[in-house]
Amino acid sequence: MTGAELAWEVLSKLGTTVVFGVPGGAILPLVDSLATRKDNPIEFVVSRHEAASIHAADGYARVTGKPAIAMATSGPGGTNVITGLVTAMTDSVPIVLLIGQVPTTLIGTDAFQEADLFNMTMPVVKHSWRISDPSQVADVLIEAYETARRGRPGPVVVEFPKNIQFMECPPWEFQPKQEEQAEWDEKPLVLARIKSYLRNAKRPLLYIGGGVVSSGTQEYVRQIAETYQCPVAHTLMGVGAFPSTHPLALGMLGMHGTWYANNAIQNADLILALGVRFDDRVTGKLDEFAPNAHIIHVEVDAAELSKLVPADIAIRGDLRTILPKFVEMVPARTNEEWWATINEWKKDHPLRPPAAPDGSIATPKVMEIVNRHLQADDIVVTEVGQHQMWAALYLRREKPRTFLTSGGAGTMGYGFPAAMGAQFAAEGHRVVLLAGDGSFQMNLQEMGTVAQYKIPIWMIVLNNQGHGMVRQWQDLFHGQRRIGVDLLNPDFVRLAQSFGIPGFSVNSEEALEEALQTMETIEGPIMLEVRVPQDEHVFPMVPAGQPLSMVLEG
Incomplete structure (x- = not known):
């Protein structure tokens, strides 16, 4: 087998059924060998941007608890995934990322689409490898997979030069590794x-x-x-x-x-x-x-x-x-x-949802109503911002791996593609995306991916016409001087409809309840825009640098 063919053989033996990525020149032999595999059980999900591919793999890994596989080409393809690696590393999410690289004979020559991704990614992953010989392919991939899942989970990177993908590899036989748990030294x-x-x-x-x-x-x-x-x-x-x-x-x-x-x-x-x-x-x-x-x-x-x-x-x-x-x-x-x-x-000191102006609905109330339509095994994925905090406070999640969010890195743009990946792992359970309008637009292009693969997620966009959490900090700690937080948004429903995705827009409790009831009868992806107040603040809140005893309640 060639290096590319062996890579898929190894990953298949490790249980891989889906890979997220964007094809490109330096990774093309790997993509082509996937297309020519006989009885191929691995689905290649092509996102519109590599940043979305890595977040989708992240969502898949969080639901399954197993390393997810992502793929990117050299140069800008590889640099586009670094934010996703930081996100996964901070939140301890196991991902194996295969990055194409220019042929070994061209490394260091500033060749077309060359970037030193081996060293560039090393600070933000558990480990990076560069395959320099076809005899290393199987061993490196197995070690990468085990490293991603062992101990504190996290992402790893395998840089895969193009010429190694073409080369013939020595014979290889899969030897499954036994699960190891270190004993506690009970002194x-x-x-x-x-x-x-x-x-x-x-x-x-x-x-x-x-x-x-x-x-x-x-x-x-x-x-x-x-x-x-x-x-x-x-x-x-x-x-x-x-x-x-x-x-x-x-x-x-x-x-x-x-x-x-x-x-x-x-x-x-x-x-x-x-x-x-x-x-x-x-x-x-x-x-x-x-x-x-x-x-x-x-x-x-x-x-x-x-x-x-x-x-x-x-x-x-x-x-x-x-x-x-x-x-x-x-x-x-x-x-x-x-x-x-x-x-x-x-x-x-109970949680106190803010009152909403007439003709609108407070975001915590949105969470309470959405919660009534969730089953225990449904998976909620959030973007980052005010809605994220309200979701964590007001939604009722009874099981692990049913609430996915970017915690340590606070990555805007994480939730939408992560919800796509989560749905591939959800085994028939509903995936609900809760997104602020600002975060949602960080990876808005993935509407095309959702439509192409008919990924049946509920996309609930809470539209307050801006970056609500930054706006809140400006109001509370920067003299109410708002700058760079107000957004001119698209019509989210019409945008979804342009991809053949049905959509609704609501701004009252009654309309929200009616829309959710209708959504339960529809198969496939759905867009729901909920227009929420522009000036809401998330409370409780402890100002940065203050002790936990100093809680602002609004």
Whole structure:
């Protein structure tokens, strides 16, 4: 087999059924060999831009929990995916990106569409490889796939020169690798300290994040919380890791977290932090974060342990190995006084949706109405901005991998293509995109991809005629001097209709409910524009650099 043919053979053996990308000269042998494969089970989904390809792979990987495959050509094709790699790296999403490269004989000569993508991508991925010999093809691809999924997941890059794609490779036989989970080194003194903290705590809190989702350990978290009767607060990446409607759930904490979640972590005397990295959007002012708490931090990535917040006990390891031990260790408790305090906070500081002007609908109300039309296995994908925070606060997600969003990088333009990729992995379940008009237009060209492949996503565009979150910051912290935030938008419904996609535009609760009922009877992609107030602000909000106790409620 040629290098290109062997690449697909290896990826097929690893379970690949779909690849997202844009063809180009340096990757064309790989594209051609995919077209000529006999009984080919791999579908090639061609997006309109490489940035969308990598985000689509990201969405696919978040739903399946397995590495997704993306493909780009050399030069500008490769540079167009770097934002998507940053997004996936920050949020721990496993992707294997194949980038074409000029022939090895031309590397370093400033050849047409040459860029040093091997070195350019290295800082924003777990690892990059450049294949320099056909004998390396199989081994590099297998190692790349394993690297993407091992430990803390993340994206990897394989630079694949064009001449290597044509060359004949030595014989190869697939040897499946066994799943490996490192054992936790249970030191007696550490165990004794953990048990002491658990036994003596009066105000414990579970603080969970994307690591619980990645490891699939949500059931262990639930068992710990229920036995210990411990409140649970989650990060943006942890939405769905603990059921939103569970009586122990406090919702999201951090900059736009609930008042009671933020005050619970500030008043806790024990924090069990699982699969989190103490991001600045969660901690607020570091030297005033959780001032009275002992912290037990469990994280697979050693670099995150005590990086920002010193842990009293820092445990590097896989949650799948460690949490069963915690299930055995936590004592049965009621924590009645702690819960009495929290319930009083909930009563006094509930989420308060803003009132909308006459003839419009408040965005949180949109979330509540959309929520009534969601099933437990439906997948919600958001863009980035105000709607993203309202979705995290008001939607009820009961299962992991049913809420996809760009957390660490905050990448506008992520949601639309990620929703496309998610739908290829959703196995018949509905995928709902919630997008602000500003973020949606970052990858607006993918309307053509949705139409071409008849991807049956609900595209719900919340149109406030601008970049709402930037507008909010300008209003609150920059003297209401608005600049660069107001947008001249297209008619989103007519644009969708130009691609043969049905669409609706609404600006009232009644019209929204009626439109959603109609959408449930339609097969294929649908556009729904919801015109929302231009001057809405997301609350609660902790101003940047302030402690979590300083919550603005609007």
